[in-house]
Amino acid sequence: MERKVKVAAVSYLNTKPLLYGFRDHKVLRSMELTMDYPAKIARQLIDGEVDLALVPVAIIPKLKEYHIIADFCIGAEGPVASVCLFSEVPLQEIKRIYLDYQSRTSVALLKVLVQEHWKLNVEFVETTGDYQDLIKGTDAGLVIGDRALRQRLVSPYIYDLGEAWVRFTSLPFVFAAWISNRPLPVEFIQQFNDANQIGLNNLPMVVSENGSPDYDLTTYYTQNISYRLTPAKRQGMQKFLSYLQ
Numbered sequence: 033m034e035r036k037v038k039v040a041a042v043s044y045l046n047t048k049p050l051l052y053g054f055r056d057h058k059v060l061r062s063m064e065l066t067m068d069y070p071a072k073i074a075r076q077l078i079d080g081e082v083d084l085a086l087v088p089v090a091i092i093p094k095l096k097e098y099h100i101i102a103d104f105c106i107g108a109e110g111p112v113a114s115v116c117l118f119s120e121v122p123l124q125e126i127k128r129i130y131l132d133y134q135s136r137t138s139v140a141l142l143k144v145l146v147q148e149h150w151k152l153n154v155e156f157v158e159t160t161g162d163y164q165d166l167i168k169g170t171d172a173g174l175v176i177g178d179r180a181l182r183q184r185l186v187s188p189y190i191y192d193l194g195e196a197w198v199r200f201t202s203l204p205f206v207f208a209a210w211i212s213n214r215p216l217p218v219e220f221i222q223q224f225n226d227a228n229q230i231g232l233n234n235l236p237m238v239v240s241e242n243g244s245p246d247y248d249l250t251t252y253y254t255q256n257i258s259y260r261l262t263p264a265k266r267q268g269m270q271k272f273l274s275y276l277q
């Protein structure tokens with residue numbers, strides 16, 4: 033028997049609908065699943081520690097070989113809610129932006145928007161640990177995931193990067209997709225896709241067993257995150273990747 037496929041997924045609330053159907057699913061017989069934040073699993077896929085991961089699409093150019101495996105992604109067709117530039121001052125007054133160490137795609141997206149869309153003259157500051165307390169005065173911060181849903185309750189100015197991208201390009205955006213660093217058996221891919229779909233067909237169950245004190249998850253899963261990797265999303269992804277050359 034072939035060895036088990038090592039799979040890594042993002043540990044944020046946005047991934048729960050995709051992972052819900054994996055419990056008790058027969059695909060689990062041929063895979064093992066670990067979870068971490070996006071920049072970590074990106075590193076694991078690049079280094080070959082895992083075979084398949086829900087990785088930030090911005091790391092695609094770093095992979096020697098890549099295969100987009102499933103029909104699902106972490107995407108958006110408008111405001112995504114959990115990828116935002118947070119600030120105490122309006123966009124034009126921002127001087128420095130703290131970048132989220134957990135992100136790869138959103139950091140790259142922010143830089144594209146700052147240069148090409150908003151045309152701001154700002155300094156970017158890398159982070160390695162908690163930095164949300166540093167978002168003060170003219171120092172803004174990019175925050176993603178569950179921490180962004182919390183930051184929404186704190187910062188007076190919120191610039192949603194999903195919304196900004198759609199305004200800029202008229203295309204949807206893909207933050208993360210299931211990508212493998214080697215070809216995988218067709219039968220595995222079929223079962224993997226099937227498992228991804230189950231939670232999306234049972235969103236009330238997914239919402240009831242997760243819950244967030246900060247944001248309405250039904251809204252998040254149905255109005256903000258868009259999970260289908262449609263042709264338009266692939267087009268948006270190619271457009272985004274063309275800026276990273």
Ligand SMILES: C=C(O[C@@H]1C=C(C(=O)O)C=C[C@H]1O)C(=O)O
Binds near residue numbers: 087115178208
């Ligand atoms: C929408 C989101 O998409 C995420 C953003 C990522 C990134 O910026 O690299 C990677 C994975 C996604 O889970 C989010 O986390 O809020």
